[in-house]
Every structure is written in structure tokens, then in C-alpha cells.
Amino acid sequence: MKYLDSLREFMRPDRVFDVVYRPESAHVDIAQRDILYIEDLTVSFDGFRAINNLNLYIEAGELRCLIGPNGAGKTTLLDILTGKTKPDSGSAWFGRNIDLLRLKEPEIANLGIGRKFQKPTVFENHTVLVNLELAMFGGESVWSTWRGRISGEQNDRIGGVLEQIGLAEQRDVLAGSLSHGQKQWLEIGMLLMQSPILLLVDEPVAGMTHQEMDRTAELLRSLAGEHTVVVVEHDMEFVRSIADRVTVLHQGSVLAEGSMEAVQNNPEVVEVYLGE
């Protein structure tokens, strides 16, 4: 039976054979408005269902916030989308034509899905400028990293991102001496240098001051439209200030979805959050 199953899996009509499948050459197809299709996704760790029959659709260009109590499966979902975790069942499609579950981490990154982790990981011994430069040339061969110079056009692009993330003045400052908030922005900037289509942002404002939060909100809002942005966040105040649409996760599946107002008045959500 095992062989029959694997033969069936191999012959599935909705797939190209693995040997022919070239995800790097594929261009994400978003003719149908939605950019991310997640259906019936389930993953469990040692019997605990971190994601349980999750269905979620994200529209191209929107700014979506994922909220939910601890253990709701928010970070696990991002892990699956970036190829770090393999789900037990279900599907996750990027556009209509790319099956994310079949790809490895670097392939997904090259397709244009960028992820910002909770803890900022910038190169502390390099300046802000060099951090962005390294992000821009990601994927280059050894030879061209040795011989390559930055063209004027590329310089302008780095300048543009520096303006966008508000670090133009800190251009030549070592990333290690930036404040926590500035590091987070730099990391977002490094994602932007890779021209992502979809940005997955994990807890961007943890540990930030109020002023920094406001600037982060502004930054993320400015990115939506050109990019699709998915933000995972605990801070309700912050979510209220940025989100078009909010999805509440609870015990691995979607509990409610809609505008912040609608979600907040949903009795089930109120119950889960107890008073929030």
C-alpha cells in the first residue's frame, strides 16, 4: 500500500514532476487578487496541534495583522510559509502557481518572500550602509562579490531605502551601536533591498518605545500596496493603528477575521482574550 500511495503522490495531476519543476524560474501569478492561499493546514509537534485545519487567504498588497494568544500558532505559520517547518497536511500556495510546501528556505527567499525575525539580526560590525549592500547582493557568486562594485543606480536604491527606514543620517554608523528600534528598521530595510513581494514581519515592535512604535507603524503602512505585508504582533494598540484587516488565531485555527473593530466586538474573541 505504501508504494501505491507514493505512486499516487508521484502521479498527482495538479503537479509537474519534481525533476521538471523549476521554482526559481516561476513568476508568482496573482491574477486572482489573492497572493497567499493556505488551506486545511495542520501541523503537530509531539501530538500537540500547533496548527489545526487552518484556512487563510491574503490579498496582494494588503497589510494583514495576525493576532492571538500565546501558542495560537502564529510563529509556526510563518515557519511553514518560509520552509522552516514542514506541515503534516494541507496546502500553502504563493499566488496560483507556486506550491510553497515543496520548496526549501533559500528557494522561498529567492521567490520574494522575506521574513523579519523577532530578534533583530543585523551585522553589528558593519555600517548601516554595508548591511544594506550585503542584503542587496544576496545570492551573488564568490567571484562577483570579490570583483563587484556598486553602480550609481544601485547606490540610489540604497539611498532610497535609507530614507524609507529613516536611517539616512546613520548611514555610516556601525549597526552594533544602533538602538533596538533602529536595528529593527535596518532589518526591515535589509528585507526591502531584496525586493520582496511578500513581507512576513514577526513582532516588529517588541521592546520599542512609543515613538519608535509610531514610526514603525508609519513604515509598515508605507510598504503596504507595493508589497504585501503580514504582521504578527501582540501589541493591540499597535495593531489597531496599522491594520486594514485582522485575523485572530486561536489554538491553531482562525477564530475571527475582519476589521479591528469587528474583531474586537466579536464575543468569541473577547472570551479568548478575557477583557482585551
Place this chain on the structure above:
Amino acid sequence: MTSLLRGDRGGWILFALVILLMVYIPIGNLALSADHPLYVSTYTVTLLGKYLCFALLALSLDLVWGYLGILSLGHGAFFALGGYAMGMYLMRQIGDRGVYGNPELPDFMVFLNWDALPWYWYGFDQFWFAMLMVVLVPGVLAFVFGALAFRSRVTGVYLSIMTQALTYALMLAFFRNEMGFGGNNGLTDFKDILGFDIQADSTRIGLFLASGFALLAGYLACRSIVTSRLGRVAVAVRDGEDRVRFLGYSVTKVKLAIFTFSAVLAGIAGALYVPQVGIINPGEFTPVKSIELVVWVALGGRATLYGAVLGAVTVNYLKTEFTGLMPEAWLFALGALFVLVTLFFPRGLAGFRLPWKSAK
């Protein structure tokens, strides 16, 4: 060249000093008579030439350790392999002037009753072939070793231990007479190089100059790496390997390229070292030598390049002085020096700033 040294004050000073020596030493040794106050003895010439080779070796380690974060505890192996390749050429140059007068076989082979030259000695009578091997043998070994280690993502202490094991294994192999590299006596009793008498003053000067050029060229090559984006990627690998991988760079290839290049530099240093000291034996493979090399770089200051040169020359000068005065105290002195520098100049001698200059 000037663009490579931009902003590198230590590098400029190094260049000035080495070029000055390369002008003065030949004059001081060849043109002045022995009783002239500025006369430079041939012993000094050879000693300085040796320091230059060590400096090049230290440079090669600084490139992988300081910039790429690979603490190689076996870099002496590449140095020794380059040295052996040169030694084999020099052995073949002896011809029938050996003790046994065999025109084909080196003395130790006659002694072992071998009747023919092993296949891996073929070609070493040609200088160009030997020079090719000086570059290829350490390079290929580093490439294969690196490919296996870096692909399996062996890092940190584990990698250091493996490099240590590499040099130890080579030491044991080269100690065996059956290997055909002269066993524990190594290769020695050299007569001439490229037709020049190896003991002659002018040959010594030539070797000294060649070492000087090699050091300067090696320095520029290292600068061209560390000032390029490749160098910035290397530093990023040192500080956060996974993050670099996440940006889409092939960390394995970056490490492999720089590690291999560094091994080639070490091999060249070894090849220049052997004709000046007149011997190469398996002692060069001992792990202690490689660790001492790490101490030079740590003392001089990592990730500066000129710091490695400074460290190599300082420690070896002190070693020469100390072993002359009281040999038994040298290791204690080295240990004390290492502790003091780590305590007071954690960034090495190159990181030393005059107190009124450090506050900027």
C-alpha cells in the same frame, strides 16, 4: 596599489619599512665591508628573510581567522607542504654531489636501499613544476578538506580540532621513512637553487628580496579581498553565518575560496622559508607550531592584516633573543606575553593606541 591601501595606515607603515629594508639590506650586506658600522651580516639577512616568511604565514592565518572566523589550528601544515615541495626541488638539484654520489636518488633513498625514484618525485627536478606544486598541493588539500568540513557545516571548536588533527596526521605520515620524504630527518643538505649556490651571500640576498616581494604582494592580495564585498561578506559570515545564508549567499563557497587562498599563501611562505633555513622536516607539522602561529596573530591583533605581520615579527624576534640568552625560559616568556597582551591589549599590539590619541 594605493587604492588598496586607502585608509590602512598600518599597511603604509609596513610597506615603507619592508621596502626600506629591501633597499638597505642588500647594500649593507654586499657593498659594505665587514668592519663598517652599517654592515649587515649574512646571518642577519637570513634571519630577517625568515621573519618575512613567518609574516606571510601569519597574514594567511589572519585572513581566515580574523576576517572569516575560522580558527585554523593546522595552518602550519600548508606552510610545511609548500616547504616540502620546494625541498624536493632542492634535493633533486643536489644531483651526484650527495654523500653517496647517486645522480638520480637523494641520499636518504640510497640509504634505504631504494633503487628507483618514487613516482611522486617525478618532475621535481624542474623549477616551474616544483613552484606549481608549492601552490597546488596546499591549495588542493585545503580545498578538499574545506569542502568536506564547510559543506557539513562544521564550525567553531570542532573545526579547529579537525584542522589540528589534519596537521597531526600529516606529521605522523611524514615521520615514516616509507613515505619517501626523508622520515624524521626531512630534506636537507641543499646545494643550489636555480643554479646559484644556496650558501652564497648574493643568493641569500635574492631569497630575502623574494620573501619581501612575496610578503608585499600577499599583503595587497589580502587587502583586495578584505576591502571588497567578499571581505564584507566574510566578516558577516564570522559574525552571523546563518544570517548570511538567509540573504542567499553560499557560505560554503565563500569559506572555501578564502580558506584555499589562505592555504596557498601559507604554502608560498613555506617554499621561501626552506631554502633560507636549509632544512624541512616533519617537525614543521607539529600542532605546537600551528598554535604558536595563532599566538603571533592574536598578539599582533586580529583582522588588521598588518597586526599579524607585527605579531609574527615581534614574537620571533623575542624568540631569537630569548633562546640565545636562556632557552629554557622562552616558553614561559611567550606564555606571559600572551597573558599580558590579552589582559591589557585585547585587540592585540595593532589595537594599541597612545592614551592621548584614543579619546576621539
